[in-house]
Amino acid sequence: MKQQIVKVIVFTMAYNAQETIGRTIESILNQTFGNFEYYILDNASTDATEDIISDYGRKDNRIIPLHINKNDPLNGSTIFNTLVWSTDADYIVWCDADDSYTQDFLKNMIDFSKDNNLDIAACGYDKIDGATGEVIKHRALKENLVIYDYLFADAFIQYRGFISYLWGKLYSISFLKAKSTTYTPKKERICNDSIGVLELFRKADRVGIYGKAMYQYYQYPRSLSHTNIETSLSSYRELWSATKEYLEYYGSVSRLNEDFLYAIHLSLVDEMVGNVFCAELDADKKLDLLIEIFSDPVWADTWKRNADPMFRNLAARKEFASDIKKKVLSMPEIGQYSEKRKQLFTYFGSSKET
Numbered sequence: 001m002k003q004q005i006v007k008v009i010v011f012t013m014a015y016n017a018q019e020t021i022g023r024t025i026e027s028i029l030n031q032t033f034g035n036f037e038y039y040i041l042d043n044a045s046t047d048a049t050e051d052i053i054s055d056y057g058r059k060d061n062r063i064i065p066l067h068i069n070k071n072d073p074l075n076g077s078t079i080f081n082t083l084v085w086s087t088d089a090d091y092i093v094w095c096d097a098d099d100s101y102t103q104d105f106l107k108n109m110i111d112f113s114k115d116n117n118l119d120i121a122a123c124g125y126d127k128i129d130g131a132t133g134e135v136i137k138h139r140a141l142k143e144n145l146v147i148y149d150y151l152f153a154d155a156f157i158q159y160r161g162f163i164s165y166l167w168g169k170l171y172s173i174s175f176l177k178a179k180s181t182t183y184t185p186k187k188e189r190i191c192n193d194s195i196g197v198l199e200l201f202r203k204a205d206r207v208g209i210y211g212k213a214m215y216q217y218y219q220y221p222r223s224l225s226h227t228n229i230e231t232s233l234s235s236y237r238e239l240w241s242a243t244k245e246y247l248e249y250y251g252s253v254s255r256l257n258e259d260f261l262y263a264i265h266l267s268l269v270d271e272m273v274g275n276v277f278c279a280e281l282d283a284d285k286k287l288d289l290l291i292e293i294f295s296d297p298v299w300a301d302t303w304k305r306n307a308d309p310m311f312r313n314l315a316a317r318k319e320f321a322s323d324i325k326k327k328v329l330s331m332p333e334i335g336q337y338s339e340k341r342k343q344l345f346t347y348f349g350s351s352k353e354t
Helices: 021-029 049-059 074-086 105-116 156-162 173-178 192-203 229-249 255-278 283-294 297-304 317-329 334-346
Strands: 008-014 036-043 063-068 091-094 120-129 135-139 145-148 169-172 206-219
Touching (some): 021 049, 036 049, 049 063, 105 120, 105 206, 135 206, 145 156, 156 206, 156 255, 255 297, 255 317
Parallel strands (some): 008 036, 008 091, 120 206
Antiparallel strands (some): 120 169, 145 206
């Protein structure tokens, strides 16, 4: 019997990515698995991004350049869904325009998916400081993980960190079509990827985590979560609620998974607080944002949670609060806002400044 030839669709959306798009494209063209079509959407860039994409397209016929005249982040999901419903390919992959895959990504993920009959396969990744090239976080597993039935809940602690983004995954197109699954984000939501992937996993019967880090995620200081703080706050709350609902879909949430939910909340709070302190805002506005973060009832539950000590960030809550107090007290002109300062500190169990 003649073996069926696997075909993959790769998709990238780019906006003003002239400094990074070449790295992204090269990482796809250099894959050891070569039977793919690579659609690259220029989302109304005002720099040389479109020209760079066109140049690559002339050199390699696997590249299909696309262009839209009006910039809109939702254009990416529209094209992604169109490709899913119009192709005869077996799998589809997303790659951001400032990131890259290792050369063996497609080969490893296709073999992993076929061998285990997976609807979605995710992989490990490295989060990299785009300015310095330093690896900020290395996320990997010693052994690959296949998830089905009760494992969606029981193995959640093991796999949750690998499903936060649309990228770094191989999606079965037959699965997406059979479940009428589309990726449709909200316009003003920072955590679209994370919530969208949770929805995709919830519809899947079998998913897997390929343990090796094969995606390089570059993070830059001018990302949307760093510059649009107000939207970030509401988005992170939506993400936590969506994560809780995801676990509840599989039945009663275990005590350990409840602990993990609060550990996730604390990590999101930590990220939000970091964004506030880094933002170019005056002390008054920063205090307002910090009060908004910690007045959330979920924070009160997180603060008093008697959790398993394996969740180290929860075990270190007092140190976390102490660090925030120190940063607040060192802010310029903080003395003018004593009432707001006291209010903020009450969310850490005391209005005192020490």
